[in-house]
Amino acid sequence: MATSLTTKHADARQSGRASGGTFFGHPRGLATLFMTEMWERFSFYGMRALLPLYLIAGGPAAGKGSQGGGLAMNAATATAIYSIYMAMVYLLAMPGGWFGDRVWGPRRTVAVAAVVIMAGHLTLALPGEGAFFAGLALVAIGSGLLKANISTMVGHLYDGPDDPRRDGGFTVFYMGINIGAFAAPLVIGTVGQNYSWHLGFALAAAGMALGLVQFLFGTRHLDPRSSVVPEPLTRAERQAVLRKGLYWLIAAAGFYAVVVLSGAYTLNWALVPITVIGLVIPVGVLVRIKRDRELPAADQSKMTGYIWFFVAAAVFWMIYDQGGSTMAVFGDTKASGQLFGIGFPSSWYQSVNPLWIMALAPVMAWGWMWLARRGQEPSTTVKFAMGLVLIGASFFVFVVPMALSSGGGKVSPLWLVGVYLIQTVGELCLSPVGLSVTTKMAPAKYGSQMMGVWFLAVTAGDCTTSLLSLAGVDLNGTGVVALEATLACIAGYAVWMYRRRVIALMGAVR
Template sequence: MWERFSFYGMTAILVLYATEDTDRGGLGMSAGDASLLYGLYMASVFLASVPGGWIGDRVLGAQRAVLYGGALIGLGHLSMAVPVSWSLYPGLLFIALGTGLLKPNMAGLLSAFYDREDRAGRDAGFSVFYMSVQVSALIAPIVVGALGEGVNWHLGFGAAAVGMGLGLVQYVRGSRHFGDVCRAPERSATPAERTRVLRGTLAATALVVVVYGVDAALGTFQLGHMMALIGLLCVGLPIVCFWRLLRDPVLTAEERVRVRTYVWLFLASAVFWALFLQGGSAFALFAKDATDREVLGWTVPASWFQAAIPLFVLVVAPLFAWLWTRAGDRVPTVGKYAVGMGATAAAYLVMATAATLASDGTRVSPLWLLVAFLLLAAGEISFGPIGMSATTAIAPATFVSQMVALFWLAGALGGGLGGNALKVSGDRVPGPGWFLALGTAALATGALLLLFRRPLTRRLGV
């Protein structure tokens, strides 16, 4: 729950804080640079799930990985509570590392309580889990937005630290009911493997610090330079991870076929996350600058609109869980992805219409944003829990957390692409053509999923 509070709290105010004038406590960034920062953070959160998944599968076990990940997220928010502008950056780093540990291992822990053949039950269970954690996601934009926009930005950033502390206490108390499930890795890394990974990590970290340190010392550093590295990692890391996984001798021939076919789900997920994560950047700017937020003489904070998606997820998740259970095997994972992509395309077409109405400077009704967020929520419930469920079902037995990390790595690729999308548009508030182009991309992806659903389902087995 509190990881979601952290995520949606950051979604609510990060871009608003970055674009706020410095004399009002913000960073004074342009909309394009703020979107790059947002994309950098989002991509880093998802990229960190790759080492986080490996650590859970091979070193700590999922139970401890979730605990340590939550602690790092709490430390990150404590750092950001310090009222100086530079505290944002170490805080973002801690949060990204902690989320990378928590995300894949939480899914791996949950999947361990389901039989591998119980596909409908697993999908419904992940949908209910996804719905449950949305409670804090609903509260986060309201609490963090009110504190950040209304009182002090750093107070808003630090709010999640309190909740994460309480959440960790509850997790430790409740973990005794897990028994030995995921308490230790099924296939622990050997001392030689741990040493090799540690040396490689230290060498890569040192290289990055030196290169960007020189860049900063020369006075030439820009966010785009960091985004270039993240972009390379977003593209290169999935290739390396899939290649290494497919070469592992532990995999059977059937498992290799499933993993190869999973690449297509990975690419569809990347498209979805690139579009969905615009809710915290392009949609947030539209709420701030092009939406009528006056209610009885009071201006609704722009950040509060970010509560709409988790609210709608809470509303539609039980319906989708019932539908997936009732449909059983008749609606495969690829079909559910197609439904989600169709809903996402519809959201962008709604926003294209709203942007057309706002193109003359008129502020439009908030109902446009709310309808778009409802459709994005339907897309998320068709991709998030279904994707995690399918990934854990497809994953070889000793690679569950690492496969879930690959699922979130699609989010990294999507976050990197999405972070550049607004920069490319060149507009502070995206115009109707921008929304229409992305909506068309979603529609085309959904059509391809429908067209190839049968051969993909046959190879995936889910």
């Protein structure tokens, strides 16, 4: 039976906050979510650091002397698969949020998600292409279930959108993400790239197991709303969902059975439809919410304003996520594997961004607060514009080492370190602010689902990258990289130009 938030629950929430202590000035439950997310991100980013390198290992795009035993794909196919995988992780955050809102509640959904993620990494640890793609699917499903709901639980810890600690809480939570992301390539990347790909994947499963244990032991510190199913499915709705799901499953199985039996199946028969779906669904979801007649006029206005943030974020993530594909392959094949005489595996490049975040996030959080006390903090729209211009600038810089290595030589790793630095500053302008503004602007009816909508911006960006790769566009070419950089800067300027209009649509949210 679904629980509801009664006065008793509200009293328990207040007493729990009073007796549970604090975590860097924030509710004690933030520590539980911080540690859970840290270990989940350790598993996720460890596997992600290995993914493009494993795909090209032994193939034509592999670096000289790199470990064999991978899937021997070219760089374009590896980029497409990597981008689709990332897109699916964030696309599945939408049904993950729906499960939190309508079936299990956020707390139970996160626990189930952790088990699915562990199973996925253990499947990746098995040899064979079939096990590899099955493992990727399980990790994507589990990550989708977890992402929206754990962020929603962070929001539950605070007293509404106007709680002054809220943005700071999401920034602290963001630090947990990046501690796990920093350590993962150093541990999982080293073991996987230098010793055994599959042992590396198994270490990712161990990381998620630690996160699950932390979560189960710390749930007493969470807000009681995290166990609530805000809008439980009725019996008729549940039957309708199961029926529609079964119809789609039968249709897909029948279609691919015909393709396989006819001998026409290639990997693109799977990659292209998924990519198109990843572009169509975000648009469809936004249209559905925007056309919901039950939403009051204030929420309708906020959703119109939110579309600006969504499109801006999609452009940002289209470039940013190439740090794990286009830039990762470049680091493996065209950047030196030594710095100051010390050798390192190319998977370590994936630790640079989280290292910069840990160094800069407290500084920027303090800077926003310092400006806020003086009434000079930039609005959310201006922060988004700054993020877009910076991500564009990072790819303008990336063009330089690409040109320097075009003759066959290898460039200094410091070029990539510098590119990641610019991207990190842009990320800190946009990503934590985007998470926070999503929880502030979300209609009550779409609480967890709106977090899924935010992650759909990543899906749209990554699917664009994948579609370009599948269409034969050389994402490793300087012309395309410069074009992407120009697009991001133009988008940033557009957001800045129309900032007053967007602010008006946001109502009281800032």
